[in-house]
Amino acid sequence: MTDQSDTGPKFSDDQMDQLLHSFYRMEVPAELDKLPSSWPQVSGGPAADAQQQETVTLAAPESQPVHQTTSAGRGLAVAGATLAACLTVIVLSTAGNRTDNTETARTNTNTSVVGDSDTLMNVHKGNDGDGVVDDTNTTLIEIDGVDLAPEQKTGDKSEDSPDDQ
Amino acid sequence: MTDVPSIETDYLDAIYREYSRELWAIFYSQCSDPERAYDAVQESFLKLHSYTGEPIRDPRAWLLRVGQNWLRDVARRKSSSCKLTSTLDEIPNERFAPEQLMASDENRGAVRGALQQMLEDDRKVLVMKYSLDWSSAQMAKVMDSTAAAVDMRLSRARRRLAELLEEQGYSND
Numbered sequence: 001m002t003d004q005s006d007t008g009p010k011f012s013d014d015q016m017d018q019l020l021h022s023f024y025r026m027e028v029p030a031e032l033d034k035l036p037s038s039w040p041q042v043s044g045g046p047a048a049d050a051q052q053q054e055t056v057t058l059a060a061p062e063s064q065p066v067h068q069t070t071s072a073g074r075g076l077a078v079a080g081a082t083l084a085a086c087l088t089v090i091v092l093s094t095a096g097n098r099t100d101n102t103e104t105a106r107t108n109t110n111t112s113v114v115g116d117s118d119t120l121m122n123v124h125k126g127n128d129g130d131g132v133v134d135d136t137n138t139t140l141i142e143i144d145g146v147d148l149a150p151e152q153k154t155g156d157k158s159e160d161s162p163d164d165q
Numbered sequence: 166m167t168d169v170p171s172i173e174t175d176y177l178d179a180i181y182r183e184y185s186r187e188l189w190a191i192f193y194s195q196c197s198d199p200e201r202a203y204d205a206v207q208e209s210f211l212k213l214h215s216y217t218g219e220p221i222r223d224p225r226a227w228l229l230r231v232g233q234n235w236l237r238d239v240a241r242r243k244s245s246s247c248k249l250t251s252t253l254d255e256i257p258n259e260r261f262a263p264e265q266l267m268a269s270d271e272n273r274g275a276v277r278g279a280l281q282q283m284l285e286d287d288r289k290v291l292v293m294k295y296s297l298d299w300s301s302a303q304m305a306k307v308m309d310s311t312a313a314a315v316d317m318r319l320s321r322a323r324r325r326l327a328e329l330l331e332e333q334g335y336s337n338d
Contacts, residue, residue, distance in 0.1 A: 010336065011327040013320075015263070020323070022263040023276050024296035027199040032189055035178045036210050042174060 172214050181210055184225050190296045192232050194288040197277045201239065205232040279329035287322035294319055 011019070036042045185206055192202035209232035213224070221227045266272050280288050289308065293299045301312040301319070308315065 010331060013323060016323045016327050018263040019267070019276075020291060020295040020326075022267040023273060024292060026267045026273060027193065028186075028189065028296060029199050029203045032185060032203055032206065036181050036214065037174045037178050039207070039211075041211055042177065042214050 172216060174214075177210065177214055180213070180224050180228075184228060185210070187225075187297060188228055188232055190292040191229065191289065192236060193296070194285060194292045195233070196236055196240070197281045197288070201236070204239075205236050208232060208235045275330065275333060275335065276326075279326055279333065282329055283322065283325055287318065287325060290315060290319045291322050291326070 188209065189202050189206050192205040193199060196202055196205075209228040212231050213221075213228060267276075280291070286308070290304055293304045293307070299307075301315045304310075304315045304319075305312045310318075
C-alpha cells in the first residue's frame with residue numbers, strides 16, 4: 001500500500017480481505033466491551049448526575065411518549081377544571097343578578113310605597129283642632145273655600161276684564 | 166431523578182451483550198466514524214436505561230432507531246469529521262502488511278474516507294462481514310435480500326473500495 005501515481009499493482013481480493021479484517025478490528029473502540037452497569041451514568045458514579053440530566057433531556061422528546069401523554073392529560077384536566085370553575089362563577093353571578101333584580105324590584109315597590117307615605121302630608125297630623133296644614137297657617141277650611149268651579153262666561157265678566165282696569 | 170423507575174441494570178447488560186456490537190457496526194456504516202458510532206450506541210442504551218414508557222417489544226429495533234436519530238441530529242449540527250488525512254510520503258514502502266498499515270491513523274483515515282464515498286448498503290455489508298463476521302445468510306436476513314445477492318454486493322463493495330484507494334495513490338506494493 002504505497003503511493004503509486006502511475007498505474008501500480010492492484011489490490012487482489014485476498015489482500016482486500018486481509019486489509020478489511022485488520023481495518024475493522026482496529027476501528028472497534030475498546031470501550032464497546034464495557035457493559036452499561038460499569039458506566040457512571042448508569043451505576044450512579046460521580047459524573048452520573050450531570051450525565052443523567054442531559055440524558056433525560058435528550059430522551060424526553062422521543063422515548064417517553066407515556067410521560068408526554070400524562071403531562072398533556074394533566075394539562076387538559078387543569079384547563080377543564082379552570083373552565084368549569086369559570087362557568088360556575090358566570091352561572092352563579094348570572095343567577096345572582098336575576099335574584100338581585102327581583103329583589104330590587106320588590107324593594108323599589110316597597111320603597112315607593114314607603115316613600116309616598118313619607119312624602120305625603122298628613123293633613124290631620126298635629127292639626128286636629130284648628131285645621132292648619134302648613135307653616136303659613138293655611139287651613140283646610142280655607143283651602144276648601146277656594147272656588148275651583150269654572151268661570152261663568154255669561155254677562156258679568158266686567159270684574160276681570162282688562163278694559164275696566 | 167433517582168425516583169424515576171428505569172430498566173434493570175442486569176437486563177440492560179444482557180441486551181447490551183446481545184446487540185451492542187451489531188448496533189455499533191450499523192452506526193459505523195452510516196457515519197464511518199468509530200467514536201461517533203460508539204457514542205450512538207451509548208446514547209441509545211442510556212435512553213433505554215431511563216425509559217419508563219410502554220414495554221418495548223423489539224429492543225434491537227428500538228435501540229437502532231434511537232441511535233440513528235441521534236446520529237442524524239449530530240450530523241445536522243456538524244459536518245462529518247471523517248477526512249482524508251493520509252500523508253502518502255510518510256507511508257513506508259514495504260511489503261504489504263495490513264495489520265501494520267491499519268495501525269496507522271492516517272491509513273485508517275484514508276480507508277474511512279474511501280468508505281464514505283461508497284453506498285451505505287455497500288458499507289453495511291463490509292462492516293457486517295469484517296467486523297461482525299456474519300455469514301451471507303445472516304446479512305441477507307437483516308438486509309431483506311438473498312445470500313447470493315449479498316455475496317455479489319460484498320464482492321462489488323470490496324472492488325469499489327480497492328479502486329477508491331488506488332485512485333488516491335495506494336497500491337499493494
